[in-house]
Amino acid sequence: MLINQFLFLAAILFCIGVYGVLARKNGVMVLMSIELILNSVNINLVAFAALWGTRAPAVGTEATAATIGPVFALFVIAVAAAEVGVGLALILMLYRNRRSIDIDDLDLMKG
Amino acid sequence: MNFAITIPYLLDKVWIFPAIMAGSFLIILFFGKRLSERLTSGIGIVAVTACFVLSLVVAGQWIARVDHPPTGAEMAAQEAECGATPSEANAEDRASEDASDDGSTSVGSGDQGESEPAADTGSEEGSLPAVGVGPGESASAPPVETAAPAAASAEEGGEGEAVPPVCATFTWFQSGEREFGAGTLLDGLSAMMLFTVTLISMLVHWYSKEYLRDDRRFTHYYAFLSLFTASMLFYVLGTNTLQMLVGWELVGVCSFALIGHWWEERANTNAALKAFLTNRVGDVGLILGVIITFYAAGAKSFDIAWINEYALSPNASTGLLVVGALCLFAGVTSKSGQFPLHTWLPDAMAGPTPVSALIHAATMVVAGVYLIARLYPVFYSGLEIGSRGIHYVALIGGITCLVGASLAFVQQDLKKVLAYSTISQLGYMVMALGVGAWTAGVFHLFTHAMFKACLFLCAGSVSHACHHTFDMREMGGLHKKMKTTHICFIVSGLALAGIVPFAGFWSKDEILVGSYEGQGSPYTIMLVMGLITAFMTACYMGRAYYLTFRGEYRGHAHPHESPKLITVPLGILATLSAFVGFLNWPFYFPSAGLVHRFEHYVQPTFLFPPVEVAKFNPYIAVFSILLAVLGGVIGIGYFAKGRPLAGLTDRVAPLRWGYQFLENKLYLDKLYDGLGELMRGRIAAAMYWINMNIIDKVVVGAGVASRVAGGLVYRYVDQGIVDNVVNGSGAASESSGQFLRRSQTGKVQQYASLLFGGAVAFVVVLLITIRLASNV
Numbered sequence: 001m002l003i004n005q006f007l008f009l010a011a012i013l014f015c016i017g018v019y020g021v022l023a024r025k026n027g028v029m030v031l032m033s034i035e036l037i038l039n040s041v042n043i044n045l046v047a048f049a050a051l052w053g054t055r056a057p058a059v060g061t062e063a064t065a066a067t068i069g070p071v072f073a074l075f076v077i078a079v080a081a082a083e084v085g086v087g088l089a090l091i092l093m094l095y096r097n098r099r100s101i102d103i104d105d106l107d108l109m110k111g
Numbered sequence: 112m113n114f115a116i117t118i119p120y121l122l123d124k125v126w127i128f129p130a131i132m133a134g135s136f137l138i139i140l141f142f143g144k145r146l147s148e149r150l151t152s153g154i155g156i157v158a159v160t161a162c163f164v165l166s167l168v169v170a171g172q173w174i175a176r177v178d179h180p181p182t183g184a185e186m187a188a189q190e191a192e193c194g195a196t197p198s199e200a201n202a203e204d205r206a207s208e209d210a211s212d213d214g215s216t217s218v219g220s221g222d223q224g225e226s227e228p229a230a231d232t233g234s235e236e237g238s239l240p241a242v243g244v245g246p247g248e249s250a251s252a253p254p255v256e257t258a259a260p261a262a263a264s265a266e267e268g269g270e271g272e273a274v275p276p277v278c279a280t281f282t283w284f285q286s287g288e289r290e291f292g293a294g295t296l297l298d299g300l301s302a303m304m305l306f307t308v309t310l311i312s313m314l315v316h317w318y319s320k321e322y323l324r325d326d327r328r329f330t331h332y333y334a335f336l337s338l339f340t341a342s343m344l345f346y347v348l349g350t351n352t353l354q355m356l357v358g359w360e361l362v363g364v365c366s367f368a369l370i371g372h373w374w375e376e377r378a379n380t381n382a383a384l385k386a387f388l389t390n391r392v393g394d395v396g397l398i399l400g401v402i403i404t405f406y407a408a409g410a411k412s413f414d415i416a417w418i419n420e421y422a423l424s425p426n427a428s429t430g431l432l433v434v435g436a437l438c439l440f441a442g443v444t445s446k447s448g449q450f451p452l453h454t455w456l457p458d459a460m461a462g463p464t465p466v467s468a469l470i471h472a473a474t475m476v477v478a479g480v481y482l483i484a485r486l487y488p489v490f491y492s493g494l495e496i497g498s499r500g501i502h503y504v505a506l507i508g509g510i511t512c513l514v515g516a517s518l519a520f521v522q523q524d525l526k527k528v529l530a531y532s533t534i535s536q537l538g539y540m541v542m543a544l545g546v547g548a549w550t551a552g553v554f555h556l557f558t559h560a561m562f563k564a565c566l567f568l569c570a571g572s573v574s575h576a577c578h579h580t581f582d583m584r585e586m587g588g589l590h591k592k593m594k595t596t597h598i599c600f601i602v603s604g605l606a607l608a609g610i611v612p613f614a615g616f617w618s619k620d621e622i623l624v625g626s627y628e629g630q631g632s633p634y635t636i637m638l639v640m641g642l643i644t645a646f647m648t649a650c651y652m653g654r655a656y657y658l659t660f661r662g663e664y665r666g667h668a669h670p671h672e673s674p675k676l677i678t679v680p681l682g683i684l685a686t687l688s689a690f691v692g693f694l695n696w697p698f699y700f701p702s703a704g705l706v707h708r709f710e711h712y713v714q715p716t717f718l719f720p721p722v723e724v725a726k727f728n729p730y731i732a733v734f735s736i737l738l739a740v741l742g743g744v745i746g747i748g749y750f751a752k753g754r755p756l757a758g759l760t761d762r763v764a765p766l767r768w769g770y771q772f773l774e775n776k777l778y779l780d781k782l783y784d785g786l787g788e789l790m791r792g793r794i795a796a797a798m799y800w801i802n803m804n805i806i807d808k809v810v811v812g813a814g815v816a817s818r819v820a821g822g823l824v825y826r827y828v829d830q831g832i833v834d835n836v837v838n839g840s841g842a843a844s845e846s847s848g849q850f851l852r853r854s855q856t857g858k859v860q861q862y863a864s865l866l867f868g869g870a871v872a873f874v875v876v877l878l879i880t881i882r883l884a885s886n887v
Binding site (some may be wrong): 018030110 | 852
């Protein structure tokens with residue numbers, strides 16, 4: 001089995017996500033980009049799990065990559081959900097206070 | 112043995128003794144002011160009486176233990192608890208010591224037993240842990256390991272005769288990996304002291320209730336009485352030298368406070384200060400001795416058993432032991448009123464009489480004797496008792512005997528006669544220990560506590576009757592008016608003089624015989640000193656008796672017999688002084704079971720040097736009795752008018768000079784005062800000149816120089832260098848801050864891109880490194 005396609009997909013998603021995080025002004029868009037990064041990692045995890053799961057497990061390893069990979073992915077999804085919840089709440093409060101969600105305006109820590 | 116079942120085993124719980132008395136002290140201290148005299152004294156009396164009853168139980172249980180000694184592992188564990196090495200080491204050491212002077216008949220039993228373990232295995236194994244000189248060596252071996260061989264040796268070697276003391280210890284403090292314990296050590300000696308201290312203290316508590324009735328500081332007095340008893344018991348029961356040091360200082364403080372009980376009078380405060388300061392002189396020696404013996408024994412433990420074991424081991428350092436023993440003896444010299452530091456004891460009579468009986472006759476002053484008896488191996492090995500080495504202890508003891516007895520002649524104050532007599536008798540005890548007659552010395556301590564306490568309390572009773580005076584010139588003829596006191600005084604006086612059936616005779620005779628037979632060679636000088644002292648003792652007691660109770664009454668008061676609270680303790684003590692001598696009955700009559708019971712139960716058999724116990728010698732006994740009777744006759748005859756002896760010292764010039772010499776207390780106080788005077792006079796003037804002309808110049812010069820130097824330092828170093836450095840560092844951090852603040856834009860995305868860039872750079876470097884590494 002070839003996993004190149006999956007890895008390409010993941011890499012593209014990751015790059016889009018990084019670009020979004022670094023360049024977008026809209027807070028919601030930044031959050032969505034973070035989701036993209038996380039999900040690209042998920043794709044990697046699942047792809048490698050599928051790849052190694054089809055092979056014979058190494059001697060002595062009981063929990064194989066086939067089970068560990070998806071479980072990790074599930075963890076990441078759960079954590080991402082929580083993170084988005086917090087992040088959206090932050091942005092909501094931001095909007096209430098300043099009527100804007102442009103994160104360029106948030107430079108209170110400027111030295 | 113029946114009572115041992117119904118009554119809990121007390122030997123390892125003797126801490127309750129000081130605890131009870133300390134509790135009594137605290138209660139009286141905190142609540143005494145609000146309670147009536149009756150309640151205050153009641154608290155103390157109940158506490159001390161309880162202690163006395165318990166001490167009887169303890170004595171009984173100790174006797175049972177000696178009769179049925181523990182065996183095997185139990186004993187080894189107890190030895191370990193006391194800090195001794197629980198292995199054949201002890202048996203080995205003592206066996207080799209026995210072998211070295213095998214010619215002498217060894218102590219009672221155990222000899223046949225000790226020769227056996229010497230023969231069996233592990234001789235080099237035995238000698239190692241006993242000493243532990245090497246600094247790298249670990250602390251004493253854990254008891255579990257060594258318990259088995261000890262048990263084995265105990266069983267096969269018939270070591271059952273050596274009864275180890277009962278110890279109960281806990282960890283007091285830790286220093287590094289060393290653990291220092293504290294706790295109680297109970298053996299025959301401490302059980303005997305326990306009994307003596309609680310008995311005398313109890314009687315004094317009773318007595319004081321009457322004697323100090325309506326005193327200004329009644330609660331203060333009872334509080335200190337309790338504290339004193341507590342600290343004396345603490346001292347007696349201490350399991351290591353540090354505890355003993357603490358107890359020693361505590362009794363010193365109590366002594367100070369009680370001597371100065373009536374501090375409104377200048378003389379009393381001076382006496383208290385004198386006692387305290389003279390004791391300080393010796394205490395320095397004691398502290399040094401404790402430290403030296405600690406380091407001598409491998410710097411591992413202050414435990415008495417450990418130090419004694421070291422002192423008895425064949426490879427102990429004699430030099431260290433000599434210095435250690437001499438330093439400890441300095442403490443003994445001051446506390447037990449040995450020559451030349453005895454001068455505080457007569458002045459200490461400024462305190463209330465019951466205090467003199469308790470502290471300055473029966474208990475505290477024998478603390479020094481107890482110290483020698485407790486650390487006897489140190490003195491035995493260090494000062495080579497029993498060999499032809501230094502007879503320092505015996506010599507000082509003998510001199511003290513003579514000095515005390517001769518000074519007792521010239522006192523007009525009844526209490527001072529008794530005080531000097533105490534000094535003299537303490538000298539006896541120290542001399543006995545110095546000639547190796549351990550049991551004799553300790554036995555004399557025991558009997559002396561009874562009869563001297565009785566004498567002091569009699570003196571108190573007399574003074575109670577005669578308007579609080581102790582001056583014998585204002586007494587006389589009291590035998591008709593104070594019958595009980597009179598009889599008690601006679602009995603205890605005869606005991607002190609060493610007349611035959613009374614207690615003092617038996618113990619004094621043992622000392623004399625001990626110095627006559629000696630350890631291997633006789634101590635003839637000590638014997639002569641002892642005999643002369645016996646003569647003089649009877650003589651001054653005869654004088655004191657005559658002046659107090661016979662002749663015509665010369666005072667102005669209306670003497671009367673004292674109330675029951677005073678006469679009952681007198682009666683008890685007089686009875687005891689008549690009979691306690693039989694505790695060490697030397698004859699095999701009427702039954703062999705009665706012989707030397709005191710020695711059998713009190714003399715340690717565990718970690719104890721092989722001293723030789725002298726047998727009863729009828730010639731010395733008869734001779735000393737004759738001397739005593741002669742002395743008594745002369746003492747009384749001197750005052751009986753119309754007899755040839757009357758007023759002898761006024762008529763014969765050499766005797767008169769002697770009298771003056773004695774009356775001035777051998778000029779010792781003058782000497783000490785003279786030293787002080789010299790300090791104040793010439794030396795002080797010289798010091799003043801040196802002070803004004805040299806030291807002051809130096810000081811002023813130093814001040815000027817330092818001011819100039821300070822100016823220079825200020826101008827160049829402080830302003831020039833230090834300030835510039837400080838300002839420069841401030842400026843540098845400000846400018847760097849100004850430079851760096853530009854990077855702090857506050858924009859999250861910039862930070863994130865920096866983070867991301869960094870991560871990418873890191874990954875790139877990682878990849879390159881891996882590539883390079885895999886290529887190579």
